[in-house]
Amino acid sequence: MKFGKEFVSQMVPEWEEAYMDYNCLKATLKNISKFRELNESAPMASTPKGSLKRRLTLYRAFSGLTDRQRGSPRKDEDEVILVRAAEGEGSEGLYQTLFLKPSEEGAEQDLVFFKKLDHEFNKVNSFYKKMVKEMIEEAAELSKQMNALIALRIKVDKVGFINLGSYGHSRVHMDVIHEIEMSNGRHLENGSGNYEEETTSRTSVEGFRPASLEILDHVKINMTTPETAMSTIKGLLPSSKSDPSFSKKELRKAEEQISIALKEFYNKLRLLKSYSFLNLLAFSKIMKKYDKVSSRNTSKDYLKMVDSSYVGSSDEVNRLMERVEHAFIKHFANGNHRKGMNTLRPAVKKERHRITFLLGLFTGCSIALVVALIILIHARNILYSEGRTRYMDNIFPLYSLFGYIVLHMIMYSANVYLWRRYKINYPFIFGFKEGTELGYREVFLLSSGLAVLSLAAVLSNLDMEMDQRTKSFSALTELVPLGLVIVLLLITFSPFNIIYKSSRFFLIQCAFHSACAPLYKVNFPENFLADQLTSQVQAFRSLEFYVCYYFWGNFKTRSNKCLESDVYKAFYLIVAIIPFWIRCLQCFRRLLEERNTMHGLNGLKYISTVVALVLRTTNEFRRGMVWQILAATSSSIATIVNTYWDIVIDWGLLRRNSRNPWLREKLSVPNKSVYFVAMVLNVILRLAWMQSVLGIREAPFLHRTALTALVTCLEILRRGIWNFFRLENEHLNNVGNYRAFKSVPLPFNYEDDEENTVI
8 A cells, every 4th residue: 555545544534634644745746757757858958957067066075085965965066955944933843944956957946845834844843732731730730630539549448558568467458558549640740831750769667658548638639420310310409418428339430531531642642643643644655755755855954844743852751651551451450461561551452254255145045035025025926915915014014123233233334334435434433342333244233133024024924814714814924023133132132242342231221311302411422322313203103013913913914003002102202202202301401501502493393293292193093184294394394494494403514615515614525416416305205205295005006014124215215325424524623623532521620720721
């Protein structure tokens, strides 16, 4: 792989604009190369300049064989560039390159190149310096947190230091002592912000100085966070208990939070180190290319300046990484170096050939089963058989549930593929743990596996005729759909480490938090999942039909009276409202927390959708002109509002004065027509509700349940399109703010910090 592609592939996506623009500089070098090629191809003068230069060197004074050259081995006339600190107001820390041969032919191109090069280097150097400063400040805060944690350990474990010199002291306390000794003043910060190690000649107990317990008098322990339901409830109730109890529960909670904070901090340092290394390598590569194109030797002078600059010479990041490693291993890995480093640096997930093999196998089986199903339907003339209506009314809604899930998973796998292709950092946006995120192959493997099970189940009970003796169908085959649902639920909630356990539990956690809205803090994963559920209304209704069909219907004869039950009709409406109501509550929760009116407007948008859904559903059960007008009006308003919100707010498009007219300033997809096609498709697919309002119950060759399934599939397709552009917009917002890390709550609040915040 060429360096340019390797450089782009290893960038931190959110910092893309802070990296050296390698392609721009490379394009400038191409212009220089073309200019020189044109000049070389032109007729040369009778006395070439190069020939004259070579002749003149014959008449220079002989420098001698034994004389040593002092200072620079080159004469001033051989120097091409001079790199120095920029002068003028606001130029502190900036560098400027002077091109010393401006009178040469084609020098304008060289001047342009070095001007761009200086701009890129100053950008990289300034960004790196700013980020290192932030890291040092965060390190100081984490040091304060560690001091408070150690003091809390002493308080909770009731460690006594009076008789530490005696040999009869319990060994249990020594573990705590070693942990305290490690972080008690070893890493001090000097006046310039650098860390110095305090060397001690005595490591015995006599020279040991424990952490001061007075720290606990100046801190408050954050036992509750806004991310839990209990903390939300407690926040609404008056609390009489303000003093910390210094319990083991508080200690475990504090240790867990600081452990997560240290891991996140270490990850930041790793990314910053990678940023520095990649940019230094890029400057080295581009200067060597310039030397090759211009036939000069300028890289040595420029790279000397690069090496002496802050980004090239600062060792702060490496030192901080060493200290974090040392602290984490001692405090949170019981001194086990391998365990600590494996936690700080999770192993990169390897691509497995087994996944590729199974993916191909399941995909091939799915295609074969679809072909077999089509052949069987035509061979048995099922479309025109007597049991067709009974099958479509009772069995088809059961299996359509799996069709919705499989299609949604296929769309999500396509989303993951496109997110990766266009460098959209979806693992960071969703908050996946490093190494646990599923790629598009894994998601497609799961969808194809479920498709195989579903299609095999469909083929197993495609019978259209009852047993003439019992006047019923086989109980075993009729229970296949229910058995498939049970198997799917068992796999989803399985506590065993099979079939991507971490991803399954992450999904379950997000679903639980969404279901408990507004008790839990709304993060992007819960927000995103609830949006997906709004496109799966018919899947919820299919689950309701499962309950009615198998527990109140006669599944052996494929008959039910669900639509005749008022209770079923009520829940038919309720289950459809639930996803939209969840999103509405999430919006109002964010409105209260962030005081942003946009969240309130978003909540009203979902209320309008709920009203439209209620009127459309009522129109299905109670046909009449009034209900039809109300359903059409409410649905039209909801569609207009939702379409506007999708395109303008969620996707960030239709910006008239942007660099890309009617789109937005930054685009991940180079082909702009893709965005316009997506907007048109979003509008068209949102109009699928018209079939219910206009009373289109059936279509030629399509039963009403099949038509409903088709409309649902169109909505899932629309959601898949929406997903890509929604995450793209979120990613570009992160890029604009250089937001590459997630914020981690810390367990201790210092009183002086709170006072400064108030002031």
